[in-house]
Amino acid sequence: MTDDERGAELAGLTDEEVAERVADGRTNANTDVRTKSVGQIVAEHALTLFNAVNLALALLVLLTGQYRNMLFMLVVAANLLIGVAQEVRAKRMVDRLTILTQKEVVVVRAVGEVTLPPSELVADDLVRLSHGDQVPADAVIVSGHVSMNESLLTGESRPVSKGPGDELLSGSFVDAGSLVARVTRVGAEGYAARINAEAKYVKAVRSEIRDTLNAIIRLGTVVLVPLGLALFLRTFLMDGGSLGDAILTSVAAVIGMIPQGLVLLTSSVLAIATFRLGRRMVLVQQAYCVETLARVDTLCLDKTGTITTGEMEVASVVAAPGAATAEVERALATIVAANEADANETARAILRHASLCDVAVEPVARVVPFSSARKYSGCVTSSGRALVMGAAAFVLGPARAAEADELARAFDATERVLVVGEARGFDGEGGILGEVSLLGCVAIRDEIRPTAEQTMRFFVEQGVELRVISGDDPRTVSAIAARAGVPLAERYVDASSLSSDAELDAAVDGARVFGRVTPQQKRELVQALHRRGRVVAMTGDGVNDVLALREADCSVAMASGSAAARNVSEIVLADNDFAHMPEVVAEGRRSINNLQRSASLFLVKTVFTALLALVCVVMPPYPFIPIQMSLLSTAIIGIPSFVLALEPNHELVRGSFLANVLARSLPASAAIVIALVAEIVVGRVLSHSFGEVSTVCTMLVAFVGVALIWRISQPVTPMRAALLAVVVAIVALGCTVFAPFFEFVDLTGSMGVVAIVAGALSVALFNVMYDRSLGGYEKSERFSRLVRKVEGKHGN
Secondary structure, eight states: OOHHHHHHHSOOBOHHHHHHHHHTTOBOOSOSOOOOOHHHHHHHHHSSHHHHHHHHHHHHHHHHTOGGGGTTHHHHHHHHHHHHHHHHHHHHHHHHHHHHHOOOEEEEETTEEEEEOGGGOBTTOEEEEETTOBOOSEEEEEEOOEEEEOHHHHSOOSOEEEOTTOEEOTTOEEEEEEEEEEEEEOGGGSHHHHHHHHTOSOOOOOOHHHHHHHHHHHHHHHHHHHHHHHHHHIIIIISOOOHHHHHHHHHHHHHHHSOHHHHHHHHHHHHHHHHHHHTTTEEESSTTHHHHHHHOOEEEEEIIIIIEEEEEEEEEEEEOTTOOHHHHHHHHHHHHHHTGGGOOHHHHHHHHHHHHTTOOOOOEEEEEEEETTTTEEEEEETTSOEEEEEOHHHHTOGGGHHHHHHHGGGSOTTSEEEEEEEESEEOTTSOEESOOEEEEEEEEEEEEOTTHHHHHHHHHHTTOEEEEEOSSOHHHHHHHHHHHTOTTTTOEEEGGGOOSHHHHHHHHHHOSEEESOOHHHHHHHHHHHHHTTOOEEEEEOSGGGHHHHHHSSEEEEETTSOHHHHHHOSEEETTOOGGGHHHHHHHHHHHHHHHHHHHHHHHHHHHHHHHHHHHHHHSOOOOOOHHHHHHHIIIIIIHHHHHHHTSOOOOOOOSOHHHHHHHHHHHHHHHHHHHHHHHHHHHHHTTOOHHHHHHHHHHHHHHHHHHHHHHHTOSOOHHHHHHHHHHHHHHHHHHTTTHHHHTOOOOOHHHHHHHHHHHHHHHHHHHHHHHHHHHHHHHHHHHHHHHHHHHHHHHO
8 A cells, every 4th residue: 555545544633623623723824924904004104203293283273264274284195195005005916916826725634635725724634735735834744755845944945855754844845746744833833934923023114214304303393392382472472463373373484394395205206116116016015115225235135036036947968878869858858748747846947948959759658757755757658668767876776876977077066967767667666677778867957047147247236245145055056146147156155054153254254155044044144244334135035034034124025935025025026037126226226316306405494494483583573374385395395306306317326315415405594594584684674564574585485496406407408497497487476376375465666676686695695505515515425435445345
């Protein structure tokens, strides 16, 4: 009786036994890392300091009955909608991938065989698995001999032979053969689940832009409370203004201090980037990772599924003396075609090779399927030839294995070698009869992605250091990395020999390829790179990559990999093509470089309104109301920012986000404050009304704002010239045609003189300060880059 027949006779669990285990909680539920719920996503985006501050201001305006002054809440609503919609869209696509990759399991129970989802398995269940099936829970083989693929767990791509009594780990695949196994560990106790559990902590968003925005909002919140209160008390108690006027004046000042538009612009730019990438089959689950990828200087690559396709290919075929290569190829093709129903990766590689070379296949009378116990497969052709293919020691016998070694000398040491020969025949159990006549050898190797070399070249040219981390033999990984174009691939290390943190640190400094790396070591390697100040991106597809994916600044998973890897990664490549990575980096650079340029417009308003509010506490009135600030925000900041932020820009992201922005915004803020203070003073001397002062102040802000747009738009293109014209037109229409809506007054002679003189002087002052500020920043950046370059040389 065969093992499979014995397995078929095993009695599975009864309904009562299953119910008992379900009641005890010994089920296979909740074994994976899951994406955030819609409720969690909405809460993360809604319950923020930014939203709370704006809502409080809106409630204050609501008390005045001046509802049009609540226009700023549209920005808040749009920002919330964009953030939630983008993340929910990505969540649903990733969840859909998880559903598509799930497969039900055949379970042997007392009532017979039933098909169940993996989550409904219980401890001690008998599962029947065959070629291509994934092990749903940790189990022990009861019957059957199989070849297992454990690459998603260990990173080791070579199949592992297993038989009765051997353990199967959840997440591995049956590469060849069939089996019956008894489930030993379910749910959180399983191997894959234990690794997943370590990755369930909430990963903090690593984003300089987000940190900068949050810092500005926190600072603004601290400053706006006393400033807003002081303005309110001054207007209401000392200047005799009405309660409504005092509230509107204070809210106008406070709104200006909060970079509402910058928050919306950031969300919009990143949302557009994720939409563009989505059209290229790149799913972005965390929008801010687009910025992180633009700043990455170290990329850690998993071998299987990233550099390689996960499939095998025929490297070469060598004929034995007295045989022809065509005869060897025909024998190989005949054997694997006969066993096609149970073809593993090696067999499929030979089939593809036969198809490409148009190799004819002989008719077959008998099939001898592959068995991991005997390490070969074969067939008997209609003409009576008994052909066999497998490992040399099992096909030829240990004494004659040297014959194959002689033929294999031309092969690379990292390639897998199989022999093919002709025997007298097979017995009833598939055993070889007589001595095998050697026909030749075939070398099998991992298939490199066709675009791998081009992709590696892109990252090298962009100054990104490449590290390859794998569970495979380091020599194999090194050879594959070299073929893919990874620099210094010959500098490899066997991670199983690293027994201390000091040894691991030394390896990080010296090696570029790491083999036989455990899941924990992958995480430790990323941590070691972080200690060296690196911005690290990590790619992977298996459970063994989950810990490192969580640790990296930006993680990229393949859709064909484990659900855990997909769910913990910021980016998922839906078509499993690593060649999209240059597109992701380019999209990130376009977004971040343009965002830095546009953000300077927003911080102009933040800085000048804060300083102006401080001045107006001593020297009132504050010259704006909320609706006027909305006009300036739209014309001088909002529209130009969105247009400039969507232009092509693939330059390297350099320097600090805040330093880049302040170098452009501070000169404009200073010029505006000086001009507005001058108008407030002159307005008092000339007895201008509040409406006259606010009208002139709006024009002065527009003058300097247009000058700033002109400077950051260099070189001026037709589109940028049109943008400037639109900005001027909006302000002009707001101050004339729609003046009553924005509560502006008609321009008088004295107002015109003040506006022209103060505007000309403020623009001239701005240009002088802008040139000095930008020149000083560029000098400091050149010095910083030189220091980093010297440090890099000494460090390597």
